[in-house]
Amino acid sequence: MYPKGNLFIPAPHGRLEAILKEPQGEPKGIGIVAHPHPLGGGTMHNKVVFRAAAGLVDAGLVTLRFNFRGVGASTGEHSEIPGGIEDVETVIDYMTNEYPGEDLTLAGFSFGSRTAMEAGIDDGRVKRLISIGTPVDKYQDYDFLLRLKKPILFVHGDSDEFGELENLKRLVDDVAKVTDTELVTFSACGHFFDEHLDQLRAAIKDWVIKKIDTK
Numbered sequence: 001m002y003p004k005g006n007l008f009i010p011a012p013h014g015r016l017e018a019i020l021k022e023p024q025g026e027p028k029g030i031g032i033v034a035h036p037h038p039l040g041g042g043t044m045h046n047k048v049v050f051r052a053a054a055g056l057v058d059a060g061l062v063t064l065r066f067n068f069r070g071v072g073a074s075t076g077e078h079s080e081i082p083g084g085i086e087d088v089e090t091v092i093d094y095m096t097n098e099y100p101g102e103d104l105t106l107a108g109f110s111f112g113s114r115t116a117m118e119a120g121i122d123d124g125r126v127k128r129l130i131s132i133g134t135p136v137d138k139y140q141d142y143d144f145l146l147r148l149k150k151p152i153l154f155v156h157g158d159s160d161e162f163g164e165l166e167n168l169k170r171l172v173d174d175v176a177k178v179t180d181t182e183l184v185t186f187s188a189c190g191h192f193f194d195e196h197l198d199q200l201r202a203a204i205k206d207w208v209i210k211k212i213d214t215k
Contacts, residue, residue: 014075157189
């Protein structure tokens with residue numbers, strides 16, 4: 001049976017299914033993780049999304065992962081990047097209303113990274129971005145990142161099927177000219193981080209802790 005979420009978020013198309021996890025001790029902020037492409041089987045239960053969310057919880061963040069429209073118990077129909085961006089914006093609104101004034105880290109994996117980065121780039125409530133498995137070979141329209149003014153972490157495998165590492169490095173070099181940018185890569189690692197999930201979780205935890213402590 002498909003595992004259920006533990007809450008629903010009101011959305012323009014009805015609702016978004018989500019799971020919220022709280023850290024031990026006093027929270028240091030809030031986090032959101034967006035999942036990979038719905039038409040490729042992406043859900044909030046994806047193993048990379050699960051580990052990324054766990055890394056944010058490890059860093060002390062109240063963290064939400066959600067299903068995009070048309071996935072699981074979320075209403076609506078998939079509508080590529082525009083619909084994905086709207087869903088991320090809906091989740092940002094929800095989390096910042098529930099936790100007003102809290103420091104927000106926005107992360108996404110693959111399609112989720114592409115939509116989350118565009119949704120969060122100009123939103124002052126989002127303090128930092130994390131892009132996991134950035135699909136630079138599938139979506140080439142990343143010029144919007146050249147106006148980024150907040151810290152960003154890229155996490156990538158050197159054998160990613162949807163983003164050649166050298167292509168990502170060119171983007172990272174360009175983004176590093178305008179903002180605080182870090183790239184973490186794993187060797188012999190594909191798009192789904194199969195043998196590197198624990199390292200992915202740790203990299204996200206460590207980066208977020210460092211950024212929160214030095215902000």
